[in-house]
Amino acid sequence: MSTPSARRDAARLVPLLAVLAVLLTVVLTAFAWPAVNTAPRDLPVAVAGPPAATAQVAAALAAAEPGALDVRTLPDEQAARAAITDREVYGAVVVGADGPHLLVASAASPVVAQSLRQVAAGLGAASGSTVRVEDVVPTPASDPRGAGLAAAALPLALGGILTAGLVSRMIRRIPLRAAAAVAMATVGGMVTATVLGTWLGSVQSGWWTTTGVVALGMAATALVLLGLHALFREIGFALGAAVIVLLGNPLSGLTSAPELLPSGWGTLGQLLPPGATGTLLRSVSWFDGAGAGTPLLVLSTWCAAGLVLLGAGALLSSRRRPALHSVPLAVPA
Template sequence: MARARSPLMLALLVAALVVGVQALLVPLFAAPAANLAPRDLPVVVAGPAPAVDDLVDRLAAARPGGFAVTTRPDAAAADEALRDREAYAALVVGPDGLALHTAPGASPTAAALLTEAVGGLAGGRPVSVVEVVPTDPDDPRGTGLAAGFLPLTLTSLIAGAALALLVAGRVARLVGLLAYGVLAGTGGVLVLHGWLGVLDGNPLAEAGAMGLFALAASATVAGLSALLGPAGIGLGALLVFLVGNPLSAVSAAPELLPQPWGAVGQWLPAGAGSSLLRSAAFFDGAGAGHALAVLVGYAVIGVGLTLVGRRAPADAARTLPGPARRVDRPVAVSG
């Protein structure tokens, strides 16, 4: 009777475990998207001193802790801050009233939220909106970039796991990681820039950003597998996709996510990769320093672990002793 129950109990245990994982993943993916709000969101206020001081005070009163405000003397200086990716928008006080200068290339979501919020600061007067750093005209809401980045995350996870499990030889796996990075960057820019037209920067810079992310993510999975065995692939999946993707803020902005998760996401491959791609596509590389350093770090550590870690299953299979075989030899019988 115990044997009859064993498969049934195992089936119920598997179902319960999968539902438990689901219960963890659903809020992990849904909670950041459901709780988007400015949290120390960098904005600029520009104009004459008395008006600027008054506007800064009203911003702080309207949403305490929502904005990290810096001031500039005029609209030109404010626009320069947006192009350098130092802020998501600028409130400019001029002779004709209040104007909002935005950088949708950094985050269409942040630009939309600020456009909606600034109406209450103008006292009912119309507010002109100037897009200083727009998105590509074929992707005005930025949804194409966000959706196009997800498959690159998944394929990088798959590539790292496949190389770790199937390819024998450390050097061969290294060649596979480098080849995947080059091909992923090339294929990504051909599709997102050339075909779909959702990127608007230098194609070589965009290909470099996507290729570096692909190398960093795949090498992280392969390196952790070399260090920890199959458990390393699971840990790599957590870092690259299951945790990294919802915290990446690719469709929003890190400062719109609940903290500290928005900041944590920028230290993971997906968050750094999406930020680097936006810098390459819309800002001529401005503001890319942190993301570039994070991805290079993951790539170097992942490649290093791949080269010095223990043998992958494919290596071990080549050196495992085979089953003992009986060898019958003729025995000479003297007559």
Template sequence: MTTTAFPTPAHHAAPEHRAPAALRAFGIIALLTAAIALVAIAFALPAARSKPHNVPIGAAGGQAASSQVAERLEQQAAEAFTVTYYPGEAELRDAIRNRNVYGGIAFGPQGPVLLIATGASPAVAQLLTQVGTGIAQHSGVALRTEDVAPPPAKDPRGAGLAASALPITLAGMLPAIALVLALKREVWTRLVATIAFSGIAGVTVAALLYYVFGSIETNLWGVAAGLSLGIGAAGLFMLGLGSLFGKVGLGLGAALALLVGNPLSGLTSAPEMLPSGWGFAGQLLPQGANATLLRSTAFFDGAGASTAILVLSCWALAGAALVITAALRRHV
């Protein structure tokens, strides 16, 4: 008996409704334009609006001379400086070395001397030099200049530290992103790897600054320890966001680090040189705290680093808490 096969009716897939190609192309262009504009604003706006805002400086010597300095500073740049008075030059030097002020003018028997600290901020040191020159020309008195925290001879402009801002930011981001994407379930392995990488990256960047760029000359291991803490704090928080919220968390963390933290770190100038309020906000983020810690360890033997260490420790603990939360949720 022969069976006849009946043809199976063809099932035609429903036509896919897609927007016209021109409309999709326009949407892509619009999104890319908005993204480029956002990046340009994040990086260029702080620099374009850069000017001194209550930069702490000192004046030492006779109260009459100090008052003239404050008056002259107020005339040249209103609200640009906050002047603190010290009994003598020695006290002013100590304040600079402890990172309480960026520099200042001391009046003594041998005439006035302008004390700057390029290691604290080349931009502020240059600004103070210009102001000091103006005061000397106005008063007709010769003004000596001394750098309390001079830059290394191989990097007299401090370009190495300023240029390291973005690589340090990337060092806190990229390992967390790679580990979250590559190790889908190994939460604890990612945590250990991030901590290990932070130590290795801190030593590597410090060695480059010391041996290759010549941007630092002393306290190599102190700089390495500070960088390890800074990179670890940023990396752990990034890892925590990725572990708990996946790709969305990684995207938010990357945007915060690149578009907010890096431009507001103050490493290329100083927090007080950023628009009012922005510099303070930047110091509460890992990139800004890491920048302050880097300058403190590189030029001031760690002086003035307490707040930065506290901020970075809080970010590291917050990141670790997010990672632990993500690990516990996997076992529920």
């Protein structure tokens, strides 16, 4: 015979099971859905050479897989190389007197570079010749698959969350929280530069440059989470952290490229700190800062938003604090 206590425990089990089911559904969807649906979508590539020759190749590329490639025509190989190093395109088919050859930049995305190699193989099969491939901006020999940078997405996101979590619990004064978050983000940047750069060789920007980029990315996450905590306490922090982990990390494009993610989601990922940090790291590591403007603006905006939220939280806290002389004191006659 069941007791009232057993019945209460059984009744509590139902909502726990429902919460677990919902959380697992959200987490699995957030991480598995982008991976399963990875495919080229308007991937910018170029065809360079004489107009008469490039028109035919461009039409063949566009027709091979409609919607996959955003094909642009350029006058010559020099323009194609410049477009790749300026991060305007991921690769280019150069049509010359000795036939077409392919330029790729595996440092921009090893996955995209491999996909373009397959495109080149298809062109070669159609023309009955081998299409030569040149890697214009290769990944470092110490990490040819770009695995280190791809694996850094989640640790960088968690670094900002951990920073905000520790600071919000250890430091009470809101102005000091901002300073502490920046200091901890800087230390996180130093550690990342040492591990990814000096030790693993996964990034090739200078030590201080890598430190600055990672510190900016971690500070962007930490400051916003601290601001949300200052205004809405634990629920604000939890919701903000969930957005960073469940959206920012899988949509960062670090394991592939933003253009390979489902339509619209790749753009969203670049507007969140993990995606912007990864793109900025690629730009400063291999492309002399080309394409760094947008992610730099995104991260700076997040930092500014965090400071505004912290300021609003400090103002709200001061209003909540009871006035020191709100209760009159009895004075002896």
